Amino acid sequence: MSTKTTAAETKTVAEGETLLSVEGLGKHFPVTAGLLRRQVGAVKAVDGVSFSVRKGETLGLVGESGCGKTTTGRMIMRLLEPSFGKIVFEGHDITHMSQRQLRPLRRDLQMIFQDPYSSLNPRQTVGAIIGAAFRLQKIETEHGVKRAVQELLELVGLNPEHYNRYPHEFSGGQRQRIGIARTLALRPKLIVADEPVSALDVSVQAQVVNLLEDLQDELDLTYIVIAHDLSVVRHISDRVAVMYLGKIVELADRDDLYERPMHPYTNALLSAVPIPDPSKREGRERIRLTGDVPSPLDPPPACRFHTRCWKAQDICKQTEPPLVELSPGHLTACHFPENTTVSATDEVAKAAVGGSGAVTPVEGDPKLDADDD
Ligand SMILES: Nc1ncnc2c1ncn2[C@@H]1O[C@H](COP(=O)(O)OP(=O)(O)O)[C@@H](O)[C@H]1O
Ligand code: SF4
Numbered sequence: 185m186s187t188k189t190t191a192a193e194t195k196t197v198a199e200g201e202t203l204l205s206v207e208g209l210g211k212h213f214p215v216t217a218g219l220l221r222r223q224v225g226a227v228k229a230v231d232g233v234s235f236s237v238r239k240g241e242t243l244g245l246v247g248e249s250g251c252g253k254t255t256t257g258r259m260i261m262r263l264l265e266p267s268f269g270k271i272v273f274e275g276h277d278i279t280h281m282s283q284r285q286l287r288p289l290r291r292d293l294q295m296i297f298q299d300p301y302s303s304l305n306p307r308q309t310v311g312a313i314i315g316a317a318f319r320l321q322k323i324e325t326e327h328g329v330k331r332a333v334q335e336l337l338e339l340v341g342l343n344p345e346h347y348n349r350y351p352h353e354f355s356g357g358q359r360q361r362i363g364i365a366r367t368l369a370l371r372p373k374l375i376v377a378d379e380p381v382s383a384l385d386v387s388v389q390a391q392v393v394n395l396l397e398d399l400q401d402e403l404d405l406t407y408i409v410i411a412h413d414l415s416v417v418r419h420i421s422d423r424v425a426v427m428y429l430g431k432i433v434e435l436a437d438r439d440d441l442y443e444r445p446m447h448p449y450t451n452a453l454l455s456a457v458p459i460p461d462p463s464k465r466e467g468r469e470r471i472r473l474t475g476d477v478p479s480p481l482d483p484p485p486a487c488r489f490h491t492r493c494w495k496a497q498d499i500c501k502q503t504e505p506p507l508v509e510l511s512p513g514h515l516t517a518c519h520f521p522e523n524t525t526v527s528a529t530d531e532v533a534k535a536a537v538g539g540s541g542a543v544t545p546v547e548g549d550p551k552l553d554a555d556d557d
């Protein structure tokens with residue numbers, strides 16, 4: 185296991201150089217109707233997200249299903265054309281690069297998928313699947329492809345003797361290891377792991393997460409790890425971004441986010457994460473979010489969370505709260521953030537209404553069930 189918890193290490197990562205930066209990135213999928221396929225609307229899957237990832241860092245990207253995580257990942261991989269915004273990788277603007285221009289970068293940017301089985305060809309042996317990655321990219325191997333594949337199998341904790349087996353002969357966790365080995369064959373610089381353990385039994389989830397962490401230390405990898413559950417990314421992430429309906433609502437260092445969440449939505453997500461230590465469970469409120477996530481076809485105006493937020497006031501329905509830095513490195517988009525001082529709240533209000541007044545946070549919870557856990 186890596187030792188992400190030490191302050192010194194966090195600092196090294198924090199000071200590292202930026203590998204990827206995303207500015208105001210968005211994807212609107214047009215919705216058409218009629219014979220002429222006239223555009224009648226758009227699914228605002230991702231609606232202006234900004235963040236950066238430093239070399240060697242892991243950024244967790246979390247939010248309920250449908251909030252735009254996969255779309256964000258696929259745009260970064262350039263598997264989807266962004267509608268607006270900018271993606272800069274290693275100093276190059278890759279937002280609208282052609283497939284030909286992207287070719288030399290393809291190896292550097294790799295994605296690990298949720299369902300390892302569907303991404304592995306059932307008719308090919310593991311050796312052929314992983315070997316193809318070396319051959320496709322014309323990667324030089326010192327002692328031949330077979331030896332390189334066997335080394336990789338060993339690296340991801342599989343038996344190198346199983347080189348000639350087929351995907352169905354492995355368990356779900358082992359197949360995800362095969363998927364990871366195939367990705368690693370390309371020696372990528374940035375890996376977007378989209379729900380890498382969601383399809384796996386809880387008992388093997390931690391093993392695969394630990395494997396990703398160990399490989400990161402060994403191979404100097406940078407990750408964006410996507411999950412719908414805050415517990416999955418907790419141990420692996422240096423920083424975590426929380427998405428809601430196509431927007432980032434909170435972005436902070438891992439410990440800061442889990443210990444002092446500021447956005448009500450993050451609080452709600454966190455309250456659903458089980459706490460293994462019974463002594464720490466006491467006094468924690470469970471927040472049950474009511475209602476479904478609204479449709480990205482017609483997201484609520486201003487703060488998109490206002491239809492489900494127990495702190496919502498009129499201003500939340502009228503003025504979109506900007507994502508502002510309320511403490512060093514901790515960004516939140518909320519008019520009434522929690523775990524912060526009133527003066528910080530004023531900062532948000534001022535930024536949101538152009539400096540013309542402060543808003544007092546109001547407690548109270550008419551919309552939610554709250555019970556002691
Ligand atoms: N190709 C597409 N065409 C239209 N809508 C899409 C397409 N891909 C995704 N969406 C919609 O965009 C929203 C975000 O999807 P997605 O990025 O997959 O979310 P997540 O990964 O967070 O579950 C969803 O409402 C989804 O239905
Ligand atoms: S801005 Fe208002 S509605 Fe939105 S999360 Fe904050 S308190 Fe809730």
Ligand SMILES: [Mg+2]
Nearest residue numbers: 253254255378
């Ligand atoms: Mg997804």
